[in-house]
Amino acid sequence: MQFISTRGQVPPVSFSTAVAQGLAPDGGLYLPEQLPDLKPYLAEWSKLSYAELCEVFFAIFATDIEADELKKIVTRSYTKFDHADIAPIVKLDDDRYVLELFHGPTLAFKDFALQLLGNLYESQIARTGNRISVLGATSGDTGAAAIHGLLGKEGVTTFILYPDGRISPLQERQMTCTGADNVFPLAIKGSFDDAQTAMKTVFEDREFAAEVGLSAVNSINLARILAQCVYYLSAYFRLPEDVRDDITFVVPTGNFGNVLAGWLVQRMGLPIKGFRVATNQNDILHRLFESGTYQLDEVAPSVAPSMDIQVASNFERFLYYAEGQDSEKVREIIQTFKETGKYVFENFDRAGFSSSRTDDAQIAAIIKDVYAKYGYVADPHTACGFSDGFEGKEIILSTAHPAKFPDTIQDAIGEDSTHPSLEELKSREIVKYSVEPTPEAIKAFMRARV
Numbered sequence: 001m002q003f004i005s006t007r008g009q010v011p012p013v014s015f016s017t018a019v020a021q022g023l024a025p026d027g028g029l030y031l032p033e034q035l036p037d038l039k040p041y042l043a044e045w046s047k048l049s050y051a052e053l054c055e056v057f058f059a060i061f062a063t064d065i066e067a068d069e070l071k072k073i074v075t076r077s078y079t080k081f082d083h084a085d086i087a088p089i090v091k092l093d094d095d096r097y098v099l100e101l102f103h104g105p106t107l108a109f110k111d112f113a114l115q116l117l118g119n120l121y122e123s124q125i126a127r128t129g130n131r132i133s134v135l136g137a138t139s140g141d142t143g144a145a146a147i148h149g150l151l152g153k154e155g156v157t158t159f160i161l162y163p164d165g166r167i168s169p170l171q172e173r174q175m176t177c178t179g180a181d182n183v184f185p186l187a188i189k190g191s192f193d194d195a196q197t198a199m200k201t202v203f204e205d206r207e208f209a210a211e212v213g214l215s216a217v218n219s220i221n222l223a224r225i226l227a228q229c230v231y232y233l234s235a236y237f238r239l240p241e242d243v244r245d246d247i248t249f250v251v252p253t254g255n256f257g258n259v260l261a262g263w264l265v266q267r268m269g270l271p272i273k274g275f276r277v278a279t280n281q282n283d284i285l286h287r288l289f290e291s292g293t294y295q296l297d298e299v300a301p302s303v304a305p306s307m308d309i310q311v312a313s314n315f316e317r318f319l320y321y322a323e324g325q326d327s328e329k330v331r332e333i334i335q336t337f338k339e340t341g342k343y344v345f346e347n348f349d350r351a352g353f354s355s356s357r358t359d360d361a362q363i364a365a366i367i368k369d370v371y372a373k374y375g376y377v378a379d380p381h382t383a384c385g386f387s388d389g390f391e392g393k394e395i396i397l398s399t400a401h402p403a404k405f406p407d408t409i410q411d412a413i414g415e416d417s418t419h420p421s422l423e424e425l426k427s428r429e430i431v432k433y434s435v436e437p438t439p440e441a442i443k444a445f446m447r448a449r450v
């Protein structure tokens with residue numbers, strides 16, 4: 001299997017190269033040259049454990065990794081989850097289910113891919129003998145999950161940019177209280193978008209990338225998306241047979257990586273009925289799916305801070321398919337959007353997506369209502385999935401544990417939400433750094449430390 005860039009200006013590469021580069025050298029995002037047809041495998045796969053499912057799925061893509069090595073990597077990646085099902089499903093009533101994706105070590109859905117990516121990087125370092133420098137941008141969860149996926153791995157230095165004061169205090173502690181001397185949490189003034197834009201520009205400097213062995217942990221890295229595909233397969237197989245073909249997957253959305261993974265699995269043949277993109281008040285994607293216009297707005301801090309994103313990275317992967325795999329058109333749209341902050345699609349095709357928007361007041365009301373009705377505590381991101389006026393059956397992806405956002409939960413239901421792994425962080429020393437969100441400043445900081 002080979003991987004191509006959405007911008008079409010570099011030759012296809014192997015799985016390991018796509019993972020090692022993160023962003024393609026032409027600034028595009030990697031995708032499989034062809035999407036496989038999973039239909040012939042589905043009956044057999046429905047009987048597998050989570051790790052086995054992940055292994056057979058990855059074997060289709062990671063064709064340049066030995067089968068034994070892949071098995072070891074995948075098996076190790078799901079040992080630190082605190083639920084036997086890894087991604088358990090909770091039934092709230094006949095029409096509403098929740099897919100809990102917060103049972104990993106940092107209590108957010110990012111652990112599914114970042115435990116795996118950490119082990120893929122470890123295997124790559126052992127194979128090549130080359131050290132790597134990981135650079136990521138986070139609005140709260142990716143950074144923590146990346147740091148914990150890489151913690152203790154030889155040959156890795158980790159740098160994570162995050163918007164100072166715009167993530168929850170416990171999310172910050174997950175990144176800044178590790179005590180590790182090869183982990184650099186970098187607080188910036190500005191928004192997640194500022195951090196992500198600066199990070200992408202650093203990746204475009206191929207000389208610097210080669211100099212420091214630059215690697216990516218954000219969902220620009222295709223391995224992230226592929227690992228996230230697996231829980232859609234697992235959820236589909238675990239839903240009751242009379243429900244699974246008739247249920248919409250509702251996905252709290254920011255950078256569009258989570259829902260894109262589900263949409264790709266659907267394109268590979270898993271008969272998912274449809275998807276709802278659930279945004280917070282940073283609603284560029286909701287406005288797009290409603291109107292066909294993709295228009296930038298200021299990032300507005302919200303009580304669901306990990307979704308405080310306007311420029312959604314993975315929208316480019318969706319575009320590639322929506323525009324008939326025409327890389328030239330993708331380049332034109334991305335360029336127009338970069339220059340003007342807007343792109344108007346003619347005859348926009350929603351491609352099976354519906355969407356919703358939930359503001360802070362609604363999030364608080366939803367957390368309260370869901371608790372009153374079902375006794376279930378939804379975190380503020382998950383709450384965006386419970387919008388009013390849904391029709392039919394829905395499975396809402398619960399993307400983070402509520403204990404990461406205790407103040408919002410306390411305000412909404414008057415009760416504490418805690419988790420032992422977070423309590424334990426409260427007495428630890430915070431170590432963080434400040435950097436200007438410019439590619440030059442970030443590169444200088446990294447050069448001085450690798």
Ligand SMILES: Cc1ncc(COP(=O)(O)O)c(C=O)c1O
Nearest residue numbers: 141253254255256257258306399
């Ligand atoms: C808790 C939580 N929910 C939802 C999202 C949105 O996911 P995505 O960026 O893949 O759309 C994020 C961040 O990515 C998150 O951390």
Ligand SMILES: N[C@@H](CCOP(=O)(O)O)C(=O)O
Nearest residue numbers: 138139140141142218219306
């Ligand atoms: N919400 C994310 C933002 C980055 O998303 P990613 O999926 O591209 O890593 C976060 O918590 O950092």
